[in-house]
Amino acid sequence: MFGSVRNPFQVLAPTSGLATSTSGSGLILLISNLFKFSIVIAGIYTLFNLVQAGYGFISAGGDAKVVQKSWERIWRSVLGLVIVAGAMLLAMIIGWLVFGDINFIVSPRIFRP
Numbered sequence: 001m002f003g004s005v006r007n008p009f010q011v012l013a014p015t016s017g018l019a020t021s022t023s024g025s026g027l028i029l030l031i032s033n034l035f036k037f038s039i040v041i042a043g044i045y046t047l048f049n050l051v052q053a054g055y056g057f058i059s060a061g062g063d064a065k066v067v068q069k070s071w072e073r074i075w076r077s078v079l080g081l082v083i084v085a086g087a088m089l090l091a092m093i094i095g096w097l098v099f100g101d102i103n104f105i106v107s108p109r110i111f112r113p
C-alpha cells in the first residue's frame with residue numbers, strides 16, 4: 001500500500017570494531033579508556049612537576065626556602081605517582097582475588113550471548 005518498508009535497526013546496527021570487540025563496548029569501554037587515560041595524564045603531570053622542581057632546585061642559588069620548596073614539590077610528585085601506581089596495583093590485586101582475573105577491573109569485558 002505504501003511501498004516497501006526497511007527495518008531501521010539493520011541500518012543503525014553498529015559495524016565498527018568497538019561494538020564487536022571481546023573487551024566490552026559502550027560505557028564499559030569508555031570508562032576503561034578514561035581510567036587508562038587518567039593514569040597517563042598523571043604520569044605526564046608528574047614528569048612536568050619533577051622537571052619544574054629540578055629547575056627550581058638548580059636555580060635556587062643557595063636560597064634555603066627555594067631549595068625546601070623544590071624538595072617538597074619533588075616528594076609530592078613522587079608520592080602522587082606512587083599513589084596512582086598503587087591504585088592500579090590494588091585494582092589488579094582485587095580483580096585477581098575476587099574475580100580470578102587480574103584485568104577484570106582494569107580492562108572489564110561484557111559477555112554477550
